[in-house]
Each structure stands twice: as C-alpha cells, then as structure tokens.
Amino acid sequence: MDLKEFELIYKENRVIIKDKPEIESKLKKIVGLNNISTKEVDLLAYTKDSTLLAFNWEIEGKIAGLPDYITWPETTEQISEILKLANREKIPVIPYGEGSGVVGGAIPLYGGIIIDMKKFNRVLEINDKNLTVTAEAGINGMNLERHLNAKGYTSGHIPQSLYISSLGGWIAHRAAGQFSTKYGKIEDIVMGMEIILPQGELIKFKTIPRASTGPQLDKLFIGGEGTLGIVTKATLKIWPYPEKRSLISYAFSTIEKSFDAVREILREQIYPAVVRIYDKFETARHFPDNIKAKDKVMTIFVCEGNSKLVDLEESITREKCELNSGIDCGDTPVEHWIESRFRVTETSSMPPYKIVFDTLEVASLWDNAAEIYHHVLESMNKFKGVLMITAHVSHFYPNGVGIYFSFGGVPPRGISDLKFYQDCWDTIIKGVLDAGGSIAHHHGIGINRSHWMDREWGNAMSTLRQIKNMLDPNNILNPGKIYTETWKRGED
Numbered sequence: 496m497d498l499k500e501f502e503l504i505y506k507e508n509r510v511i512i513k514d515k516p517e518i519e520s521k522l523k524k525i526v527g528l529n530n531i532s533t534k535e536v537d538l539l540a541y542t543k544d545s546t547l548l549a550f551n552w553e554i555e556g557k558i559a560g561l562p563d564y565i566t567w568p569e570t571t572e573q574i575s576e577i578l579k580l581a582n583r584e585k586i587p588v589i590p591y592g593e594g595s596g597v598v599g600g601a602i603p604l605y606g607g608i609i610i611d612m613k614k615f616n617r618v619l620e621i622n623d624k625n626l627t628v629t630a631e632a633g634i635n636g637m638n639l640e641r642h643l644n645a646k647g648y649t650s651g652h653i654p655q656s657l658y659i660s661s662l663g664g665w666i667a668h669r670a671a672g673q674f675s676t677k678y679g680k681i682e683d684i685v686m687g688m689e690i691i692l693p694q695g696e697l698i699k700f701k702t703i704p705r706a707s708t709g710p711q712l713d714k715l716f717i718g719g720e721g722t723l724g725i726v727t728k729a730t731l732k733i734w735p736y737p738e739k740r741s742l743i744s745y746a747f748s749t750i751e752k753s754f755d756a757v758r759e760i761l762r763e764q765i766y767p768a769v770v771r772i773y774d775k776f777e778t779a780r781h782f783p784d785n786i787k788a789k790d791k792v793m794t795i796f797v798c799e800g801n802s803k804l805v806d807l808e809e810s811i812t813r814e815k816c817e818l819n820s821g822i823d824c825g826d827t828p829v830e831h832w833i834e835s836r837f838r839v840t841e842t843s844s845m846p847p848y849k850i851v852f853d854t855l856e857v858a859s860l861w862d863n864a865a866e867i868y869h870h871v872l873e874s875m876n877k878f879k880g881v882l883m884i885t886a887h888v889s890h891f892y893p894n895g896v897g898i899y900f901s902f903g904g905v906p907p908r909g910i911s912d913l914k915f916y917q918d919c920w921d922t923i924i925k926g927v928l929d930a931g932g933s934i935a936h937h938h939g940i941g942i943n944r945s946h947w948m949d950r951e952w953g954n955a956m957s958t959l960r961q962i963k964n965m966l967d968p969n970n971i972l973n974p975g976k977i978y979t980e981t982w983k984r985g986e987d
C-alpha cells in the first residue's frame with residue numbers, strides 16, 4: 496500500500512514544514528548522510544508504537560501520526576544540534592526507543608523529526624565493587640541483560656518486552672519488570688543519568704547511592720515520556736546472578752485470600768523476585784490442566800539469590816500461603832510461566848478477528864486492592880459488548896499492588912471499534928479512580944491516558960505543565976502527550 500493511500504488520523508495539529516529539503520540538508524549535515532531517511536517505508540515504520548489502537552488503525556488503512564524525517568544520531572552533540580535546529584524552526588522532535596510502548600507515547604502526532612536511539616547501544620562499564628553498569632540509552636533490553644548474565648550479573652529488570660524495548664524507553668515510561676518485587680522498578684534501579692534538555696543542553700546527574708543535595712531533579716525525567724529531555728546514558732544497579740531459584744505455587748479460594756498471603760509475606764520483609772496472582776478467569780486460561788487450581792486463584796512465586804536466603808524465603812512464603820489455606824500446586828505452574836513469559840500471541844491475534852482487545856495496568860494500596868478489582872469487573876461486565884474482563888496482579892509492595900486488567904469484546908451494532916475501545920478504557924480507569932487507585936502502574940500516559948491526568952494529579956498538574964513550559968518553551972519535544980487531552984474520540 497502506498498503511503499498516500501493511508502488516512503492520517505491526527506492531522507489538525509500537524510506542523511507544516513515550509514522548506515522540507517532545506518531542513519533535510521541541515522539534518523544531513525548534523526547526523527551524516529547515512530543517518531537520516533525520508534523514504535516512505537521508513538516514515539511508515541515510525542507512524543506507530545505497539546499501542547493496540549495503532550495496530551488496528553493500520554489494518555484499516557489509517558495511520559496515527561506521520562513523521563517528516565527519521566534520524567539515527569550517534570553522538571550527544573548530534574542530538575543537541577538537532578534539538579537546537581528544531582527550536583529555531585519550531586519542528587517537533589520525538590525520541591524513539593524500540594516502539595514497544597503501549598500508550599502511543601512514541602507516535603509522532605504533530606509530525607516532525609524522529610530521533611531513533613538505536614545507535615546509542617553500547618555497554619560502557621561494569622563496576623563490580625559498586626555493583627553498577629553504565630550503558631547508552633538506546634541499548635536493547637535483552638542485549639544488556641545477556642551482556643550482564645555473561646559476566647555473572649543481572650539488572651533484575653526483566654519486563655515482558657525485554658527483547659523489544661530499550662533502556663531509555665524503560666526510564667521514559669517508568670517501567671516495571673517481572674522480577675520487580677525483589678529488585679525494584681526502574682526508578683529504584685537507575686542511579687545516574689545523562690539527559691539532553693529540549694533546548695539542546697546536556698545535563699549529567701551524578702551516580703551516587705543517595706545524596707541530600709536539594710530536590711531529586713533526576714526523578715523528574717524518570718517518567719518524562721520523552722517530553723522533558725532525551726536520556727542518552729544511564730547507570731543502573733546490578734546484582735550477582737542468582738545462585739539458586741525456588742519455584743513455588745499455591746491456589747487460593749478467593750483473590751482476597753491470595754492478597755492476604757502475599758501481604759503477610761511482604762510484611763515479614765520477604766521479597767520473592769516474582770509474585771503473580773491470577774484471578775479465577777486467568778487461572779482457567781493459563782493453567783487449564785491444573786486440577787488443584789480449578790475455580791481457584793493461582794499464585795506463583797520465584798524466590799532467588801543466595802541459596803541460604805532463598806531457603807528461608809521459601810519456608811516463610813509456604814508458611815504464609817498455608818496459613819491462608821493455600822493448596823500447594825508444585826513447581827509445574829511456575830515452570831510453565833517461565834517457559835511462556837515472553838509469549839504474547841494472545842494480544843496480536845485478536846484484531847484481525849475484529850475482537851477489540853487490550854490490557855491496562857493500575858496501582859492501588861492494599862486496603863482497596865480487592866475493591867478496585869471487583870468494582871472494575873462489575874462495571875465492565877455491565878458494559879454492552881464486553882465478552883471478557885480478567886486480571887492478574889504482578890507487582891507488589893509492602894503497601895500495595897499493581898493490577899493488570901485484560902478486556903475483550905465486540906462493539907454493539909452502530910458503535911465504532913474506536914468508541915467501544917475508548918469507552919472500555921474509560922470505564923476501567925473511572926472505576927479505579929472512584930475506588931481510590933491510580934490510573935497507571937507502569938505503561939505510562941502517552942495519548943491513551945492524558946485526558947485523565949487532571950483528575951489523577953489534581954491541581955499539581957498545573958505545576959507539571961509549568962515545568963514543561965519552562966524546559967520546552969516552544970513545545971517541540973514529543974508534543975501532544977501527557978499534558979494535553981489528545982485522544983481522538985471515536986464516533987457512534
């Protein structure tokens with residue numbers, strides 16, 4: 496299909512570049528002839544990220560946003576020069592990791608220059624004494640982890656998208672890996688960073704375990720979603736590769752019972768690396784042959800690290816599960832999870848069959864976690880066209896959880912796919928806010944959630960907007976995300 500045949504969805508705010516060849520030749524001077532493209536095939540490749548909505552649109556011959564130039568800079572100076580040029584000419588710039596984001600964060604809604612970070616792909620230093628690794632921000636997650644594993648370490652940050660996401664993308668979206676209950680989320684793992692601000696200035700945050708040197712400015716960029724600066728380099732905590740792993744699983748009669756068991760484990764300061772609670776529907780879907788878990792809530796644990804500590808963690812984990820009447824299901828369910836944990840065929844197989852499907856994650860304290868779960872299921876089940884709403888809980892803290900909902904359905908006659916999809920998202924998010932939760936646990940805001948930001952943040956949102964305006968007065972860096980309501984509404 497020819498690019499011209501695609502319908503452009505976000506066209507109103509598109510920045511029209513008057514002299515495109517002139518800008519192209521300036522960009523060529525900055526990055527070199529081989530590091531820029533305006534070929535249709537490349538432009539098309541950068542019209543979307545992994546948002547299900549964008550995937551559906553492409554099947555229908557529509558594209559969300561169309562970039563004007565794709566660049567692959569190799570040095571921080573080149574990124575800086577691109578940003579200076581973009582400010583002079585008021586052209587949008589969109590940092591691009593690996594496009595695995597699922598909220599439209601990397602979609603070039605206003606057109607402009609894509610800065611693909613793939614050439615920032617080196618591991619720069621491993622420091623065994625400090626237990627740190629420093630790497631460039633465009634490095635692929637699996638390449639970083641393989642490099643660490645080969646030298647006897649792990650970063651402990653293993654998102655399901657490990658093979659298809661980058662270090663910079665993790666930082667930009669405040670990502671969380673599957674082993675996060677022990678190792679922490681990306682904000683716990685990042686120790687130092689280099690950032691290029693929207694107007695081209697490079698700033699460096701010291702690598703230090705902690706400091707009392709005023710507000711923690713670096714945290715502003717963790718979750719900045721490419722709107723406040725471009726991450727070029729980061730130093731992360733690492734750990735010796737675990738000596739031992741214990742695989743444990745228990746089935747509980749209710750999600751409340753499973754919550755109680757996990758909460759009691761964490762209260763003892765026992766942190767299994769992986770904890771996953773599957774509601775009854777997901778238990779039936781993922782563990783159909785497990786007789787002991789029939790009509791129950793499967794809960795799996797991976798304890799890892801020093802073998803003596805793992806033995807202790809395992810015994811306390813088992814004790815708490817049994818006190819909450821858990822039924823021991825052995826290690827097979829955990830082995831099944833380990834073997835299938837990077838497989839996501841479920842999601843991508845739905846759109847061609849016209850089933851509207853997606854997942855979204857939210858956060859809550861312990862005291863309303865079960866309420867949020869039931870409230871969302873109830874409101875979604877009342878929603879016409881919804882065929883399934885299920886959840887698993889895969890990120891835990893002594894104080895609360897991250898809940899991950901999956902929904903699917905077929906829009907009732909006369910309702911467009913887009914409207915149905917957005918109404919499902921809004922129903923879940925409204926349910927979460929009404930019950931006191933937070934609208935996103937680790938996928939970020941992008942375009943899918945920006946219209947909920949004022950309710951999520953309250954009047955603090957205007958402070959965030961002022962910070963954006965101060966750092967990026969021309970609004971060139973990833974415009975249309977986080978701060979403005981950009982989600983184009985579907986029609987009946």
Ligand SMILES: Cc1cc2nc3c(=O)[nH]c(=O)nc-3n(C[C@H](O)[C@H](O)[C@H](O)COP(=O)(O)OP(=O)(O)OC[C@H]3O[C@@H](n4cnc5c(N)ncnc54)[C@H](O)[C@@H]3O)c2cc1C
Binds near residue numbers: 591597601
């Ligand atoms: C199958 C699948 C499984 C997933 N599993 C997980 C999971 O387990 N945990 C999780 O947290 N997420 C998960 N995600 C979501 C996604 O992988 C993360 O959001 C990831 O952090 C995005 O990284 P990326 O490099 O692909 O970023 P992109 O999608 O390219 O970009 C995401 C955002 O970051 C910005 N950005 C990218 N690089 C930089 C940079 N260097 N500096 C500044 N801004 C930048 C972009 O502008 C954009 O706003 C999953 C996604 C998929 C498709």
